[in-house]
Amino acid sequence: MGQPFRFALLLSGVLTLAGPATGRAFAQATADHQYTTADVEAGSRLYVNQCSLCHGPNGDGVNGVDLRRGVFRRSVSDEDLARVITNGIAAAGMPNFRFQPAELNAILAYIRAGFDPSGTPVKVGDPARGRTIFAAKGGCATCHRVEGVGPRTAPDLSDIGAVRTPAALQRSLVDPTSAMLPINRPVRAVTKDGKTIRGRRLNEDTYTVQMIDDQERLVSLVKADLREYEIGKTSPMPPAGRTLSPEEVSDLVAYLLTLKGGL
Amino acid sequence: MALPKPFRFALLLAVVAVASLQLDAQVTSDRILKAAAEPQNWLTYNGTYSSQRYSTLAQITPDNVATLESKWVLQNQVFGAWQSNPIVVDGVMYLTERPNDVMAVDAKTGRMYWLYRWTPSPDARVCCGANNRGVAILGDTLFTGTLDGHLIALDAKNGKPLWNVTVADVKLAYSITLAPLIIKDKVIVGVGGGEFGIRGFVAAFDPKTGKELWRFHAIPEPGEKGHDSWREDHWKSGGGSVWVTGSYDPDLNLTYWGIGNPGPDWNPFQRPGDNLFTDSVVALDADTGELKWHFQFTPNDGYDYDSVQVPVLADINWRGTPTKAMMWANRNGYFYVLDRRTGKFLLGEPFVKVNWASGLDANGRPIQTRQPAGMPTYPGNQGGTNWYPPSFSPRTGLFYFSAWENYGTIYRPEEATYQPGRNFSGGGFAVAAPVPGAPTIGIGRRGPINNWTDEVGNGAVMAMDPQTGKAKWKVTQFDVTDGGMLTTGSDLLFTGGREGYFHALDARTGKLLWKTSLGGQIVMAPVTFEVDGKQYVSVISGSALFTFALRDN
Numbered sequence: 001m002g003q004p005f006r007f008a009l010l011l012s013g014v015l016t017l018a019g020p021a022t023g024r025a026f027a028q029a030t031a032d033h034q035y036t037t038a039d040v041e042a043g044s045r046l047y048v049n050q051c052s053l054c055h056g057p058n059g060d061g062v063n064g065v066d067l068r069r070g071v072f073r074r075s076v077s078d079e080d081l082a083r084v085i086t087n088g089i090a091a092a093g094m095p096n097f098r099f100q101p102a103e104l105n106a107i108l109a110y111i112r113a114g115f116d117p118s119g120t121p122v123k124v125g126d127p128a129r130g131r132t133i134f135a136a137k138g139g140c141a142t143c144h145r146v147e148g149v150g151p152r153t154a155p156d157l158s159d160i161g162a163v164r165t166p167a168a169l170q171r172s173l174v175d176p177t178s179a180m181l182p183i184n185r186p187v188r189a190v191t192k193d194g195k196t197i198r199g200r201r202l203n204e205d206t207y208t209v210q211m212i213d214d215q216e217r218l219v220s221l222v223k224a225d226l227r228e229y230e231i232g233k234t235s236p237m238p239p240a241g242r243t244l245s246p247e248e249v250s251d252l253v254a255y256l257l258t259l260k261g262g263l
Numbered sequence: 264m265a266l267p268k269p270f271r272f273a274l275l276l277a278v279v280a281v282a283s284l285q286l287d288a289q290v291t292s293d294r295i296l297k298a299a300a301e302p303q304n305w306l307t308y309n310g311t312y313s314s315q316r317y318s319t320l321a322q323i324t325p326d327n328v329a330t331l332e333s334k335w336v337l338q339n340q341v342f343g344a345w346q347s348n349p350i351v352v353d354g355v356m357y358l359t360e361r362p363n364d365v366m367a368v369d370a371k372t373g374r375m376y377w378l379y380r381w382t383p384s385p386d387a388r389v390c391c392g393a394n395n396r397g398v399a400i401l402g403d404t405l406f407t408g409t410l411d412g413h414l415i416a417l418d419a420k421n422g423k424p425l426w427n428v429t430v431a432d433v434k435l436a437y438s439i440t441l442a443p444l445i446i447k448d449k450v451i452v453g454v455g456g457g458e459f460g461i462r463g464f465v466a467a468f469d470p471k472t473g474k475e476l477w478r479f480h481a482i483p484e485p486g487e488k489g490h491d492s493w494r495e496d497h498w499k500s501g502g503g504s505v506w507v508t509g510s511y512d513p514d515l516n517l518t519y520w521g522i523g524n525p526g527p528d529w530n531p532f533q534r535p536g537d538n539l540f541t542d543s544v545v546a547l548d549a550d551t552g553e554l555k556w557h558f559q560f561t562p563n564d565g566y567d568y569d570s571v572q573v574p575v576l577a578d579i580n581w582r583g584t585p586t587k588a589m590m591w592a593n594r595n596g597y598f599y600v601l602d603r604r605t606g607k608f609l610l611g612e613p614f615v616k617v618n619w620a621s622g623l624d625a626n627g628r629p630i631q632t633r634q635p636a637g638m639p640t641y642p643g644n645q646g647g648t649n650w651y652p653p654s655f656s657p658r659t660g661l662f663y664f665s666a667w668e669n670y671g672t673i674y675r676p677e678e679a680t681y682q683p684g685r686n687f688s689g690g691g692f693a694v695a696a697p698v699p700g701a702p703t704i705g706i707g708r709r710g711p712i713n714n715w716t717d718e719v720g721n722g723a724v725m726a727m728d729p730q731t732g733k734a735k736w737k738v739t740q741f742d743v744t745d746g747g748m749l750t751t752g753s754d755l756l757f758t759g760g761r762e763g764y765f766h767a768l769d770a771r772t773g774k775l776l777w778k779t780s781l782g783g784q785i786v787m788a789p790v791t792f793e794v795d796g797k798q799y800v801s802v803i804s805g806s807a808l809f810t811f812a813l814r815d816n
Binding site for chain 1: 698760
């Protein structure tokens with residue numbers, strides 16, 4: 001591993017591990033999309049008094065629901081959850097709660113933070129709006145593929161809602177480079193005869209690399225046959241915050257959470 | 264196709280004659296003592312008592328190694344990492360497979376003579392897979408340890424059990440995963456279970472009857488030397504497992520064993536003191552088991568730095584002085600040279616990034632620098648190296664081993680309550696990753712796609728110069744590696760890794776001379792032997808054992 005590469009790795013490691021202390025820029029970038037720590041703490045107190053009798057201290061007291069892990073019977077968005085809390089579900093024996101808007105906000109924050117005051121409470125918007133943004137304004141569909149539709153240049157997202165938390169999805173949207181999984185990093189290779197190949201890494205070992213190139217061809221390269229070999233550290237995906245409002249990002253998160261694979 | 268009768272009879276005679284030649288020679292303790300003098304065989308787990316894993320065989324050379332070809336493949340019948348190390352005796356290979364199968368195979372063709380199966384008790388508990396690392400032989404008896412703590416003697420000619428004794432209580436999560444070691448008239452084993460609050464030991468047994476002859480407590484009880492390194496009753500569940508085969512110096516009559524981590528693994532605050540003899544090497548009188556000396560690599564370990572590496576012995580000229588050396592690349596990230604007569608510390612240098620200690624003092628004791636909560640510790644939980652057998656070549660004077668570079672873990676100590684036979688690890692750890700939620704390195708290879716990448720750690724073959732404690736050369740690998748080492752009289756180094764490549768390197772320079780992709784993780788050390796004048800090299804990759812030799816003319 002070359003020196004510059006290692007240095008970049010070190011930087012990203014520090015950012016991840018040091019969290020709030022040195023991750024201020026990231027915190028700033030994501031603040032609009034999150035509830036506050038004060039919300040989460042207030043929600044924690046409300047939850048213990050108002051909700052835990054039925055839902056239990058870990059949020060899994062009701063069959064088919066795991067509030068801490070974001071498993072709900074019908075709800076997807078924060079709006080859905082707010083409606084259920086406000087209206088109750090008579091048939092299931094859940095009463096209706098008359099919370100102030102700030103209190104409701106706090107309970108949602110506590111649920112979205114995974115019951116963890118140091119967790120990341122992500123706002124989850126409307127999935128139908130998110131679907132539209134995905135296809136149009138967000139430009140996501142120009143690179144990503146969902147359920148057999150769209151290009152293969154970027155990772156297929158058909159099951160992304162099953163394998164990522166809301167916080168991870170939000171991070172990927174707002175700061176794609178810091179959230180990019182190492183395996184997905186872009187590859188640039190130059191063969192001995194001068195041909196340049198670009199693509200997305202699929203697998204790698206000491207001697208070879210497998211990738212899908214920008215023409216969507218599966219390519220396997222022997223490193224010893226290359227003149228240059230470079231793993232990019234910057235995600236080719238533009239940060240969503242440049243073109244989308246915080247509400248639109250929360251809608252996209254909501255849509256992505258509905259993609260559960262299962263084909 | 265049926266053969267004509269007379270021919271069939273002649274064939275039978277011939278087979279009997281050959282078989283008798285192969286099987287009748289007894290493996291006396293004297294032969295084991297002089298194992299280096301019969302390089303056609305691989306008589307013990309580590310090849311010889313010095314555990315150098317160096318063979319004088321030299322038919323395969325740097326010039327012809329590229330013409331190696333596969334001669335036979337033995338497919339495993341069970342699933343999971345195959346850490347077994349074959350022994351080879353006069354043309355017969357003996358090896359184990361999960362969970363406790365033992366087999367005898369013709370070393371030239373890979374065809375099987377017999378298969379013995381032992382089904383361990385369902386109470387058997389092991390932290391890291393149903394591993395077994397091989398058998399020992401004395402006379403025409405094989406010895407094998409089991410996951411449920413038995414030691415079994417088998418007839419080497421037919422695989423039938425001769426005796427079967429319980430070494431330790433399976434209900435308390437004791438197990439045996441190492442290959443036994445024969446010294447003179449004793450079978451020596453150690454016990455696993457370091458994640459379950461066992462109290463480890465090394466014990467010797469009578470090869471004729473299975474009667475226990477001596478026992479060394481890796482965790483000393485009141486009145487025994489080292490007990491004052493424990494407070495209260497912590498020693499009773501203090502760990503100190505022994506799960507890799509030791510070495511032996513016949514001149515000193517000392518047998519050396521590496522001792523595993525203290526229990527609970529990750530909470531050192533719960534067991535104040537040095538916690539002897541965890542993470543130590545102990546030198547025992549081979550006749551009595553009496554402790555002669557010890558050297559502790561990691562006192563009051565909070566990182567699972569088992570010191571179960573193979574003690575490698577060599578008589579070398581160390582910085583101008585003829586030295587009975589012991590070389591040791593430890594899981595804690597330091598490479599050590601000790602004087603094996605006394606345990607005196609001669610040298611200790613880090614071979615990977617280390618931040619749990621700022622260095623070693625004049626006696627080799629680490630100056631510990633515990634990292635703040637939430638920050639990564641280097642090397643990480645699986646160590647800078649681990650149990651993968653190293654090799655020392657007296658020709659090159661270099662010590663070869665597998666290292667994990669740039670690999671750190673974040674520890675989370677928690678108070679653990681001892682319950683007999685239950686997990687007693689005291690918290691947990693996470694591998695430091697560049698992105699939250701990214702896939703990370705596992706204890707074994709996680710499938711054929713490396714989606715964790717070298718950003719969470721990479722492997723390296725290191726050629727350590729014991730004179731300086733610095734690597735003379737190293738060859739990095741994209742994934743980490745659990746591959747053991749083999750060196751030969753023609754200065755070849757054979758090893759492999761998790762990626763399923765099997766390599767031959769130039770032992771002097773690290774230059775890659777030959778490689779083949781076998782496709783499955785290599786988590787053992789290759790062995791070499793000779794049958795009918797032909798040198799073979801065997802290696803296990805994934806669920807198959809491959810045997811290579813030069814192309815026939």
